[in-house]
Amino acid sequence: xSFLRFSEVLLRKIDEIFPPKVAFAxxxxxxxxxxxxxxxxxxHTVIRMTGMIxxxxxxxxxxxxDERKKIISQISRLTKVKEDHAELVKQQIRVIWGDYFKAExxxxxxxxxxxxxxxxxxxxxxxxxxxxxxxxxxxxxxxKFAEIFWETKGRKTIRVKSGYPTEGELVLPA
Amino acid sequence: xxxxYKPGDRVLTFNWGPVNAGDVVVFRENKTxxxxxxxxxRGGFVYLSSDNRGKATKIWKIAKRQIxxxxxxxx
Numbered sequence: 001x002s003f004l005r006f007s008e009v010l011l012r013k014i015d016e017i018f019p020p021k022v023a024f025a026x027x028x029x030x031x032x033x034x035x036x037x038x039x040x041x042x043x044h045t046v047i048r049m050t051g052m053i054x055x056x057x058x059x060x061x062x063x064x065x066d067e068r069k070k071i072i073s074q075i076s077r078l079t080k081v082k083e084d085h086a087e088l089v090k091q092q093i094r095v096i097w098g099d100y101f102k103a104e105x106x107x108x109x110x111x112x113x114x115x116x117x118x119x120x121x122x123x124x125x126x127x128x129x130x131x132x133x134x135x136x137x138x139x140x141x142x143x144k145f146a147e148i149f150w151e152t153k154g155r156k157t158i159r160v161k162s163g164y165p166t167e168g169e170l171v172l173p174a
Numbered sequence: 175x176x177x178x179y180k181p182g183d184r185v186l187t188f189n190w191g192p193v194n195a196g197d198v199v200v201f202r203e204n205k206t207x208x209x210x211x212x213x214x215x216r217g218g219f220v221y222l223s224s225d226n227r228g229k230a231t232k233i234w235k236i237a238k239r240q241i242x243x244x245x246x247x248x249x
Contacts, residue, residue: 024209025224035233037214041213150240
């Protein structure tokens with residue numbers, strides 16, 4: 001019997017004496033917990049990946065095959081993360097917009113639909129391009145969305161330094 | 175928390191030491207235990223999300239004191 005199998009058997013025996021408590025992975029009802037924090041983190045990640053791709057340099061105009069391989073591999077990895085996080089921005093914003101925002105919110109914030117549409121298009125644009133200005137524009141729109149979101153909850157917001165390598169800001173409830 | 179944690183899985187937790195992004199924790203909210211993965215920690219709060227992003231997209235924001243324990247192993 002392997003050590004892992006032994007540990008499993010032992011823990012199951014202990015469970016018979018001290019039954020474990022149940023932990024759920026999901027709540028059963030809509031819990032009303034939404035936060036634009038992850039969308040902001042993802043937008044920062046897009047900026048970071050765009051910057052890192054831009055910073056990649058070859059040692060010469062015609063580098064050796066091994067160096068080409070290394071650069072291509074690095075660009076592939078950075079691009080994948082950029083793609084994934086641009087998509088994460090869209091997903092997070094869509095969920096808050098679709099699940100959280102209600103008609104009464106829109107009466108006060110009439111530009112939410114337009115802003116979400118802009119974020120969707122901008123997130124696609126940063127996937128298509130390697131453009132730092134466009135990535136910054138995406139973060140800027142996501143931050144605006146975060147400010148509107150917290151305002152609907154009656155919370156004032158502050159902009160704090162993220163501490164990320166992007167040196168940008170995060171919008172947080174005050 | 176699919177695919178790593180399935181219904182019926184048991185986990186062993188411990189409740190000391192720091193909590194970092196990427197850790198899986200069990201925490202208590204409204205008298206119920208939940209299991210989620212840590213996205214980040216900031217200002218005494220812990221932001222958590224699910225592994226199964228296709229079905230669970232919400233971000234949980236909890237106070238650090240709500241954490242019951244860090245998941246050490248699954249059995």
